[in-house]
Amino acid sequence: MGRQRTKPAPxxxxxxxxxxxxxxxxxxxxxxxxxxxxxxxxxxxxxQAAGVSYGTFYTYFESKDDLLHHVVRSVxxxxxxxxxxxxxxxxxxxxxxxxxxxxxxRAWDQASKVLRLADQGGAADESLRKMVLEIREFYVSRAExxxxxxxxxxxxxxxxxxxxxxxALGSMVEQVAHSRDSLDEPFDDEMVLDHxxxxxxxxxxxxxxxxxxxxxxxx
Amino acid sequence: MGRQRTKPAPxxxxxxxxxxxxxxxxxxxxxxxxxxxxxxxxxxxxxQAAGVSYGTFYTYFESKDDLLHHVVRSVxxxxxxxxxxxxxxxxxxxxxxxxxxxxxxRAWDQASKVLRLADQGGAADESLRKMVLEIREFYVSRAExxxxxxxxxxxxxxxxxxxxxxxALGSMVEQVAHSRDSLDEPFDDEMVLDHxxxxxxxxxxxxxxxxxxxxxxxx
Amino acid sequence: MGRQRTKPAPxxxxxxxxxxxxxxxxxxxxxxxxxxxxxxxxxxxxxQAAGVSYGTFYTYFESKDDLLHHVVRSVxxxxxxxxxxxxxxxxxxxxxxxxxxxxxxRAWDQASKVLRLADQGGAADESLRKMVLEIREFYVSRAExxxxxxxxxxxxxxxxxxxxxxxALGSMVEQVAHSRDSLDEPFDDEMVLDHxxxxxxxxxxxxxxxxxxxxxxxx
Amino acid sequence: MGRQRTKPAPxxxxxxxxxxxxxxxxxxxxxxxxxxxxxxxxxxxxxQAAGVSYGTFYTYFESKDDLLHHVVRSVxxxxxxxxxxxxxxxxxxxxxxxxxxxxxxRAWDQASKVLRLADQGGAADESLRKMVLEIREFYVSRAExxxxxxxxxxxxxxxxxxxxxxxALGSMVEQVAHSRDSLDEPFDDEMVLDHxxxxxxxxxxxxxxxxxxxxxxxx
DNA sequence: GATGAATGAGGATTCATTCAT
DNA sequence: AATGAATGAATCCTCATTCAT
Numbered sequence: 001m002g003r004q005r006t007k008p009a010p011x012x013x014x015x016x017x018x019x020x021x022x023x024x025x026x027x028x029x030x031x032x033x034x035x036x037x038x039x040x041x042x043x044x045x046x047x048q049a050a051g052v053s054y055g056t057f058y059t060y061f062e063s064k065d066d067l068l069h070h071v072v073r074s075v076x077x078x079x080x081x082x083x084x085x086x087x088x089x090x091x092x093x094x095x096x097x098x099x100x101x102x103x104x105x106r107a108w109d110q111a112s113k114v115l116r117l118a119d120q121g122g123a124a125d126e127s128l129r130k131m132v133l134e135i136r137e138f139y140v141s142r143a144e145x146x147x148x149x150x151x152x153x154x155x156x157x158x159x160x161x162x163x164x165x166x167x168a169l170g171s172m173v174e175q176v177a178h179s180r181d182s183l184d185e186p187f188d189d190e191m192v193l194d195h196x197x198x199x200x201x202x203x204x205x206x207x208x209x210x211x212x213x214x215x216x217x218x219x
Numbered sequence: 220m221g222r223q224r225t226k227p228a229p230x231x232x233x234x235x236x237x238x239x240x241x242x243x244x245x246x247x248x249x250x251x252x253x254x255x256x257x258x259x260x261x262x263x264x265x266x267q268a269a270g271v272s273y274g275t276f277y278t279y280f281e282s283k284d285d286l287l288h289h290v291v292r293s294v295x296x297x298x299x300x301x302x303x304x305x306x307x308x309x310x311x312x313x314x315x316x317x318x319x320x321x322x323x324x325r326a327w328d329q330a331s332k333v334l335r336l337a338d339q340g341g342a343a344d345e346s347l348r349k350m351v352l353e354i355r356e357f358y359v360s361r362a363e364x365x366x367x368x369x370x371x372x373x374x375x376x377x378x379x380x381x382x383x384x385x386x387a388l389g390s391m392v393e394q395v396a397h398s399r400d401s402l403d404e405p406f407d408d409e410m411v412l413d414h415x416x417x418x419x420x421x422x423x424x425x426x427x428x429x430x431x432x433x434x435x436x437x438x
Numbered sequence: 439m440g441r442q443r444t445k446p447a448p449x450x451x452x453x454x455x456x457x458x459x460x461x462x463x464x465x466x467x468x469x470x471x472x473x474x475x476x477x478x479x480x481x482x483x484x485x486q487a488a489g490v491s492y493g494t495f496y497t498y499f500e501s502k503d504d505l506l507h508h509v510v511r512s513v514x515x516x517x518x519x520x521x522x523x524x525x526x527x528x529x530x531x532x533x534x535x536x537x538x539x540x541x542x543x544r545a546w547d548q549a550s551k552v553l554r555l556a557d558q559g560g561a562a563d564e565s566l567r568k569m570v571l572e573i574r575e576f577y578v579s580r581a582e583x584x585x586x587x588x589x590x591x592x593x594x595x596x597x598x599x600x601x602x603x604x605x606a607l608g609s610m611v612e613q614v615a616h617s618r619d620s621l622d623e624p625f626d627d628e629m630v631l632d633h634x635x636x637x638x639x640x641x642x643x644x645x646x647x648x649x650x651x652x653x654x655x656x657x
Numbered sequence: 658m659g660r661q662r663t664k665p666a667p668x669x670x671x672x673x674x675x676x677x678x679x680x681x682x683x684x685x686x687x688x689x690x691x692x693x694x695x696x697x698x699x700x701x702x703x704x705q706a707a708g709v710s711y712g713t714f715y716t717y718f719e720s721k722d723d724l725l726h727h728v729v730r731s732v733x734x735x736x737x738x739x740x741x742x743x744x745x746x747x748x749x750x751x752x753x754x755x756x757x758x759x760x761x762x763r764a765w766d767q768a769s770k771v772l773r774l775a776d777q778g779g780a781a782d783e784s785l786r787k788m789v790l791e792i793r794e795f796y797v798s799r800a801e802x803x804x805x806x807x808x809x810x811x812x813x814x815x816x817x818x819x820x821x822x823x824x825a826l827g828s829m830v831e832q833v834a835h836s837r838d839s840l841d842e843p844f845d846d847e848m849v850l851d852h853x854x855x856x857x858x859x860x861x862x863x864x865x866x867x868x869x870x871x872x873x874x875x876x
Numbered sequence: 877g878a879t880g881a882a883t884g885a886g887g888a889t890t891c892a893t894t895c896a897t
Numbered sequence: 898a899a900t901g902a903a904t905g906a907a908t909c910c911t912c913a914t915t916c917a918t
Binding site: 234236262276283 | 887891
């Protein structure tokens with residue numbers, strides 16, 4: 001008797017004002033998450049940070065988790081967008097590594113807080129974890145392809161497993177990006193980028209890398 | 220003059236039975252944390268996992284946070300303990316890198332879940348974050364010293380900043396240890412250890428490393 | 439730097455409905471306290487007495503103690519308000535004593551339960567005790583001034599310390615007001631008021647008091 | 658089938674050691690109550706104050722309330738004991754008032770904290786309230802008898818209701834005894850006793866009282 | 877759409893009391 | 898008789914979500 005009353009899933013806003021409020025909430029959610037972590041991430045705090053009242057939150061989002069998804073998706077989207085910069089035009093392999101790392105470093109710098117949180121999941125949410133894995137996969141497989149090509153061209157150590165190597169070196173960049181702001185140490189951006197790139201190049205035995213045969217020739 | 224009604228911080232158990240219960244709670248806390256994350260980490264769940272009633276929880280710990288501290292401290296203690304294995308007896312530099320990585324990898328494998336959670340802090344607890352940083356620092360500075368010595372002996376690339384390099388390569392190992400179990404991929408332990416060590420050695424330009432002059436001589 | 443995660447002190451209600459609910463809770467708190475004492479004074483009981491759910495309690499009060507403060511403040515406010523009745527228009531000193539006592543008696547009658555409880559403090563709360571002391575002080579110092587004037591006019595025994603005397607006689611009235619309802623005895627209001635006033639007047643040796651030279655002459 | 662298992666009501670201790678422990682607990686209970694009020698009055702706190710372990714508490718007392726009864730009974734007993742000092746030997750009525758007040762004041766000084774607490778009852782315990790009333794009654798009826806005799810002898814105002822008057826003046830003394838230590842003011846014991854007695858005497862119109870016809874004769 | 881008051885299930889904590897040693 | 902660990906019902910409080918205006 002009577003229709004099953006499910007919660008009226010918030011519809012996308014139709015007015016400009018609605019869209020603006022919605023975007024403000026997503027942005028505020030991200031900020032709260034970055035600055036206060038899980039413990040501060042409440043609908044109330046987010047609404048307040050966005051400058052709207054508590055009730056408005058539920059005008060746009062089904063639940064707290066719903067907002068979280070939108071936040072993560074937004075961050076992920078940003079990462080993908082930033083990675084679309086074409087690096088293939090660069091000819092020099094080492095320069096390409098530097099550019100890749102620059103992008104990866106910058107992207108993780110922005111996103112690491114939110115993505116790490118998503119990785120461990122408030123409610124052990126599988127779909128969030130997946131999203132994070134997809135992002136990693138995107139970068140890792142790009143690095144893997146790059147390495148494989150270099151190996152084929154005889155410019156990199158062919159004895160390395162491209163997948164595992166890409167994973168390890170990507171891990172290096174990601175973790176440095178993340179832990180950098182926990183440090184007291186004053187490594188400036190360029191120095192970090194320079195070292196990561198040189199370590200990366202040397203690790204894969206890149207021909208023509210800056211540190212190749214660092215002592216001016218081998219024995 | 221206003222008397223301070225502080226909660227009487229639980230005293231350490233005096234009997235054997237007490238100590239056993241307490242230890243069981245810490246262990247159970249760790250297991251719950253590893254298996255269920257924040258969301259499952261409740262005094263009740265921990266007490267149940269330890270096979271005691273939840274009232275007993277408060278016989279030994281002031282609060283949920285108090286237990287968390289003890290869990291983290293215990294994990295940290297384990298990491299330090301495992302690192303005390305003397306590697307200095309090994310003569311060959313590359314073998315030493317392998318051994319170091321084996322230990323680090325194994326240690327993080329055990330501890331990474333708890334430590335990552337602590338890093339992001341349930342209650343944004345500063346002291347927990349510090350504990351995690353201390354652990355990292357311990358390993359990083361050990362790697363730093365090792366690298367510095369190799370540089371002095373002319374066995375590693377002297378143009379690398381030892382601190383930053385140690386940080387980056389340590390990050391690589393830590394992050395691989397952590398992300399390994401999120402992966403579908405079947406890289407076995409020895410293969411991972413082998414690659415990480417070779418990448419590490421190549422990255423610092425170690426003389427006599429397995430991949431040195433990987434193509435049997437440079438063009 | 440360690441961010442302080444303080445509970446967001448409930449904001450005063452902005453709407454009429456809110457204010458009504460809040461007031462109802464304070465009133466209910468007082469009733470519960472009067473009728474059931476400490477042991478019945480729970481957020482749940484108060485909310486129920488106010489006809490709202492217990493969650494609502496925390497919309498307006500930080501804690502049980504917070505409500506207690508508001509209740510006491512409200513009672514205290516009432517006492518002060520009731521004391522603002524001008525008695526200075528009355529010319530006859532004895533009539534003035536009677537009026538003062540009538541007010542004091544009535545005020546304590548209303549308030550004594552709550553104030554006694556506050557005096558002994560659920561949480562040994564210093565600020566509550568202070569509030570009670572302030573109320574006493576208000577009445578005592580008023581009586582003190584009255585007595586001093588009578589002494590100056592030669593209408594009261596000048597050998598009495600005005601402060602100590604006011605304290606003692608005020609104590610008499612307060613304690614009678616309080617203990618009256620513990621008694622089985624059927625002293626009606628007017629009789630009590632009459633006796634207290636006559637005792638008071640006689641105690642300070644008021645000229646022209648009802649019982650002055652009670653036997654129609656000494657000697 | 659088997660006896661009804663009621664809790665084995667603690668038997669009075671048989672050994673000297675047992676009696677000593679028991680007494681220590683009652684004394685400790687009183688001290689805790691005086692110093693910390695209800696909120697601090699826990700079996701654990703009492704046991705600790707008595708220097709025994711928590712469990713021992715229940716060797717001697719059925720429950721927390723049981724101890725409370727014993728404490729109150731002990732305080733009451735002390736009050737009664739102190740009142741047994743014979744004052745009837747004193748001939749001068751005013752001197753007798755002074756002596757009575759001295760005893761009452763001293764007795765309440767000791768006992769007021771505990772008795773006030775008992776009066777309001779942790780668990781609204783009727784029997785405790787009764788005990789307090791009995792104590793008051795004891796003193797009040799004694800004062801009442803004294804007043805009645807004085808009235809019969811033509812030494813006090815016969816128009817006063819002896820019962821109500823005794824109640825009021827007893828209230829004065831009791832309340833002053835209680836509130837004295839809340840005060841900042843430095844009224845010394847003798848001064849307080851002196852004023853209370855003179856106010857009392859004047860209030861009942863005692864012939865031959867110190868302040869009778871304070872101005873050296875009436876109109 | 878927006879608001880903020882209201883809701884109550886769920887989680888943390890206390891503490892009087894019991895029990896095994 | 899003494900000890901102190903163990904128990905769990907009762908209590909305080911939180912916070913995601915709903916609702917009346």
